[in-house]
Amino acid sequence: MxxxxxxxxxxxxxxxxxxxxxxxxxxxxxxxxxxxxxxxxxxxxxxxxxxxxxxxxxxxxxxxxxxxxxxxxxxxxxxxxxxxxxxxxxxxxxxxxxxxxxxxxxxxxxxxxxxxxxxxxxxxxxxxxxxxxxxxxxxxxxxxxxxxxxxxxxxxxxxxxxxxxxxxxxxxxxxxxxxxxxxxxxxxxxxxxxxxxxxxxxxxxxxxxxxxxxxxxxETARPQRMGLLARALGNMKWVANGRAAVMILSPEDFTQSSGSAEDLAGVVNAPMTIGQVEVSALLSLNEPGPTIKFSLRSKPPAIAGGFFVDVNRLANEFGGGGHVHAAGAKFKGTMAEASAAITKALERALP
Ligand SMILES: [Mn+2]
Known part of the structure; x- marks a missing residue:
């Protein structure tokens, strides 16, 4: 041998x-x-x-x-x-x-x-x-x-x-x-x-x-970011008893704010300033089509070794990935289906 x-x-x-x-x-x-x-x-x-x-x-x-x-x-x-x-x-x-x-x-x-x-x-x-x-x-x-x-x-x-x-x-x-x-x-x-x-x-x-x-x-973003942020916050939903926020941006939101995908940077982070929020999710579709983009953010534990949500694992459920506190995925379906799917996943992750 x-x-x-x-x-x-x-x-x-x-x-x-x-x-x-x-x-x-x-x-x-x-x-x-x-x-x-x-x-x-x-x-x-x-x-x-x-x-x-x-x-x-x-x-x-x-x-x-x-x-x-x-x-x-x-x-x-x-x-x-x-x-x-x-x-x-x-x-x-x-x-x-x-x-x-x-x-x-x-x-x-x-x-x-x-x-x-x-x-x-x-x-x-x-x-x-x-x-x-x-x-x-x-x-x-x-x-x-x-x-x-x-x-x-x-x-x-x-x-x-x-x-x-x-x-x-x-x-x-x-x-x-x-x-x-x-x-x-x-x-x-x-x-x-x-x-x-x-x-x-x-x-x-x-x-x-x-x-x-x-x-x-x-601090160099275009004004369009504010238009997209206003729309995202305007339709934000609290899920899992307010421990997660879900925001949606549809093609109409992009058209009416003259924004593009590049103007989205940071929008997903806005709900993270709220004390009880563990996870923020942004579902965006910048032009009509079947593929919705998921952006996910989570906070590190409030105390060393404490509870936190691994959004990389959450994104894995939808075929995506990234890091523990910042991840993304792509979802094929309607916005209503995407919203229902992420809500269900967040409620499971935040019992
Ligand atoms: Mn480097």
């Missing part, structure tokens, strides 16, 4: 911060990329890393893939990234930093190009799983954001982060802070631990203007 041994490589750190810094110093043209549909941490990470490399005299280009929230554009300031698909990566690139992901599935448009240059790639990430297998990578799942993982690398590059007056618009510190703030829900999530606050303190000490950044990133 023969034993076949197959090494399944773990997704973990293989390089030191100094090793990554040395590779940056040895590069002529660094390309910085991140996952498709980049969020605040992805954009913040690419900006911080490219700006740090440039401050050490290394030519750096950022390439972003897919749509992203228009408010994040304000972080770019003078930066002019390349966008994929559409433009091609520069030919003379000799080092590629892949940030905030280690999964080929999140690198759809650049994946095949990156695969041909795998020995030029380094990875920096804070996610638990990945399959890109770059030889030099730093994976720190204890970090709240990828920008936090970048700190020791940027320091090893010889870049100072604490100098007062260096944290303004378009700075390395601002980009690092943007990733840290957005990935921790502005320091509310459990990932916002003492190390996160201490890093935030350093960055604010460098001059990062958190109030301006908050306004720039979080």
């Amino acid at each position: 023969t034993m076949t041994t197959r090494t399944v490589e773990k997704y973990e750190t293989t390089a030191t911060a100094q090793r990554i810094a040395d590779r940056v110093h040895g590069a002529r043209h660094l390309l910085v990329v991140t996952h498709d549909r980049p969020d605040g941490d992805a954009i913040g990470s690419t900006l911080a890393f490219a700006r740090a490399a440039r401050s050490r005299g290394v030519h750096a280009t950022i390439m972003l893939t897919g749509p992203f929230d228009p408010s994040l554009r304000t972080l770019l300031v003078d930066e002019q990234p390349l966008f994929a698909p559409g433009s091609n990566p520069p030919e003379d690139v000799d080092l590629i930093a892949v940030l905030d992901t280690g999964a080929w599935s999140q690198l759809e448009h650049l994946g095949s190009w990156l695969r041909t240059r795998i020995d030029q790639c380094v990875g920096v990430d804070h996610h638990r799983t990945g399959d890109t297998g770059f030889a030099d990578r730093i994976v720190d799942v204890s970090s709240a954001s990828c920008t936090q993982v970048l700190i020791p690398i940027i320091q090893a590059m010889g870049v100072r982060l604490d100098t007062p007056g260096t944290g303004g618009a378009g700075s390395i510190a601002e980009a690092l802070f943007a990733g840290l703030a957005t990935d921790t829900g502005w320091f509310r999530f459990s990932s916002a631990d003492a190390a996160v606050f201490s890093l935030a303190s350093r960055l604010i000490g460098a001059g990062v203007q958190k109030d301006r950044l908050y306004r720039q990133l979080e």
